[in-house]
Amino acid sequence: MQKMSNKVFIPVVYGVALAFGLLSMLAPNDYFYSAAYTVLLFVILSSAWNILGGYTGYVNFGTAAFFAMGAYTTVAIFKFAPGTPLIVMIIAGMLVAGLTGLGMGALTLRLRGVFFSIATLALSVVMFTFVVNWDYVGGARGAYVIAPRVAPLGFGRYIYFLYAVMIFLSATAMIVARIIETSTIGRGLEAIRDDELAAECCGVPTLRLKLLSTTISGALMGMAGTTYPYFVSYVEPASTFNLSYAVNSIAMPLIGGMTTWVGPLIGAVLLGTVQQVVQVTISSAWNLLIVGVLLVLFVTLAPEGIMGLWYDFRKKQRAKKGAAQ
Amino acid sequence: MSEMRSELLVVKGVVKRFGGFTALDGVDLDLKVGERLGLIGPNGSGKSTLVNCICGTLFNDQGSVAFEGEEISRLAAHKRIRRGLARSFQLPKPFATMTVVENLCVPILYAANARPGVVRASPAQAVEQAMEILNKIGLGAKAREMSGGLTQVDMRKLELARAMASRPKLLISDEAMAGLSNSEVDEILELLFAMKEQGIAVIMIEHIMRAVMRFSERVAVLVAGKKIADGDPEEVMRNPEVERAYLGE
Numbered sequence: 080m081q082k083m084s085n086k087v088f089i090p091v092v093y094g095v096a097l098a099f100g101l102l103s104m105l106a107p108n109d110y111f112y113s114a115a116y117t118v119l120l121f122v123i124l125s126s127a128w129n130i131l132g133g134y135t136g137y138v139n140f141g142t143a144a145f146f147a148m149g150a151y152t153t154v155a156i157f158k159f160a161p162g163t164p165l166i167v168m169i170i171a172g173m174l175v176a177g178l179t180g181l182g183m184g185a186l187t188l189r190l191r192g193v194f195f196s197i198a199t200l201a202l203s204v205v206m207f208t209f210v211v212n213w214d215y216v217g218g219a220r221g222a223y224v225i226a227p228r229v230a231p232l233g234f235g236r237y238i239y240f241l242y243a244v245m246i247f248l249s250a251t252a253m254i255v256a257r258i259i260e261t262s263t264i265g266r267g268l269e270a271i272r273d274d275e276l277a278a279e280c281c282g283v284p285t286l287r288l289k290l291l292s293t294t295i296s297g298a299l300m301g302m303a304g305t306t307y308p309y310f311v312s313y314v315e316p317a318s319t320f321n322l323s324y325a326v327n328s329i330a331m332p333l334i335g336g337m338t339t340w341v342g343p344l345i346g347a348v349l350l351g352t353v354q355q356v357v358q359v360t361i362s363s364a365w366n367l368l369i370v371g372v373l374l375v376l377f378v379t380l381a382p383e384g385i386m387g388l389w390y391d392f393r394k395k396q397r398a399k400k401g402a403a404q
Numbered sequence: 405m406s407e408m409r410s411e412l413l414v415v416k417g418v419v420k421r422f423g424g425f426t427a428l429d430g431v432d433l434d435l436k437v438g439e440r441l442g443l444i445g446p447n448g449s450g451k452s453t454l455v456n457c458i459c460g461t462l463f464n465d466q467g468s469v470a471f472e473g474e475e476i477s478r479l480a481a482h483k484r485i486r487r488g489l490a491r492s493f494q495l496p497k498p499f500a501t502m503t504v505v506e507n508l509c510v511p512i513l514y515a516a517n518a519r520p521g522v523v524r525a526s527p528a529q530a531v532e533q534a535m536e537i538l539n540k541i542g543l544g545a546k547a548r549e550m551s552g553g554l555t556q557v558d559m560r561k562l563e564l565a566r567a568m569a570s571r572p573k574l575l576i577s578d579e580a581m582a583g584l585s586n587s588e589v590d591e592i593l594e595l596l597f598a599m600k601e602q603g604i605a606v607i608m609i610e611h612i613m614r615a616v617m618r619f620s621e622r623v624a625v626l627v628a629g630k631k632i633a634d635g636d637p638e639e640v641m642r643n644p645e646v647e648r649a650y651l652g653e
């Protein structure tokens with residue numbers, strides 16, 4: 080099967096995203112938008128996490144820190160100039176989180192395996208402490224971020240606008256992941272994941288590619304956070320740095336499959352939807368438990384995730400066909 | 405004729421310590437363009453450590469390594485292979501989640517393509533070049549298999565093939581033949597001989613003396629981090645110090 084070129088892939092993804100957005104207008108109530116917003120948030124976070132974790136093989140426990148960098152960039156800009164357009168906040172948040180990723184990479188990428196992961200967790204704690212003590216963005220008390228009364232571009236209500244923005248950002252995150260995956264850079268990251276020393280000896284500039292990977296991954300996670308203050312209207316550190324961001328952004332690619340951009344999408348839609356349903360029907364307290372149980376099941380029974388199961392199935396089908404001929 | 409060949413690699417006074425232990429104790433070694441050198445020595449004498457210092461996976465503590473007249477001992481490993489210095493690993497290190505042919509594409513895209521003056525191969529051309537090498541080395545039929553599932557013999561061949569894919573000027577083969585049968589040893593020897601026609605210099609590290617004697621134009625002997633002999637293979641083997649080092653094992 081010939082792989083779709085990115086020149087075709089990009090318009091296809093944006094086209095599907097647009098169609099999906101238009102279809103959503105049939106939604107029966109507002110609850111749909113807030114639930115779908117959360118699922119899309121996880122699509123971005125898990126796609127971003129997977130660039131470093133899945134493609135490059137470095138497990139980042141600090142998703143919440145990058146997400147919060149994005150969110151608090153918006154809060155800070157809002158405090159400074161409340162009328163600033165959202166697009167400015169998105170770009171600024173990506174820059175801040177991307178630079179944080181670059182800095183984290185420079186400090187920690189000489190660490191391997193579990194030591195790298197612990198360092199990212201430490202980064203999360205440091206950032207949390209920093210924000211708690213930063214009064215300008217509300218400190219531990221939190222801050223209100225009030226959305227404009229009139230949504231831009233004739234969207235009517237602001238939640239519709241936020242939802243549309245999130246669809247666009249999710250599509251962008253998937254496209255970025257796909258471009259990296261299919262490029263020479265993706266091949267280099269894969270080599271680093273398999274054997275860093277051998278990669279270096281094959282000419283792969285391992286340090287530079289790892290820094291690129293932490294930067295892009297961090298920037299996309301930050302991007303996911305930039306719209307969040309408008310979504311919740313009240314931002315405080317404890318929920319912005321919530322453990323569930325780190326857990327979900329690891330669990331979703333793992334369950335979906337970590338080798339391609341499709342895995343995080345499937346994982347996020349599946350796990351995200353399940354959690355939204357559970358939250359309404361039972362209680363949100365069950366969410367992390369369900370994620371945990373699914374994670375254990377997949378790690379033991381299908382470590383390659385849903386995409387891995389699919390590839391195995393396809394292989395068997397082909398083998399059967401081959402035998403029949 | 406051989407006097408006309410110019411120096412490709414000049415190693416001078418290389419020292420490498422691990423904590424208080426001196427693994428390389430002032431090693432000198434040089435190699436001319438296209439030359440075939442056998443590097444032998446008992447287990448733990450520092451052969452792999454020397455390879456690591458030459459290729460940049462370890463940095464030497466003292467001394468210098470020059471390649472094509474330029475000092476390279478502070479360069480990162482990826483920059484050295486881009487200049488044409490390739491090695492195979494004693495313990496095979498395949499990119500296990502890639503197919504065999506994809507393994508070869510890595511050095512083609514990252515090392516050969518990064519060399520100044522080389523026509524850059526597109527990803528499709530890289531696959532073609534990789535297939536050519538695999539066919540030559542006898543792995544053509546396994547090109548689409550996952551490299552993690554190869555047998556030990558095939559993994560050693562893959563190590564060599566991947567080093568060759570970078571289009572090296574010097575290839576260092578670190579015990580590529582250990583554990584292979586006689587006919588497989590001959591197969592790999594043929595491959596290494598074929599390098600000569602392409603003007604590629606080879607340093608062959610090997611315990612199988614039959615292969616070393618057949619292959620080498622020159623033999624160097626390392627014992628406990630020191631080079632104790634270097635010269636014509638027959639003469640080196642008659643050297644009493646060398647005999648003692650081997651019999652003393």
Ligand SMILES: Nc1ncnc2c1ncn2[C@@H]1O[C@H](COP(=O)(O)OP(=O)(O)OP(=O)(O)O)[C@@H](O)[C@H]1O
Pocket residue numbers: 422427445446447448449450451452453454494
């Ligand atoms: N990373 C390291 N840390 C500490 N000691 C090391 C390290 N690498 C090698 N050594 C030691 O240095 C010495 C030389 O090892 P080296 O692997 O270079 O030997 P070798 O000649 O390649 O042996 P073999 O024939 O078994 O491959 C050995 O005593 C080994 O234990």
Ligand SMILES: [Mg+2]
Pocket residue numbers: 451452453494578
């Ligand atoms: Mg060795």
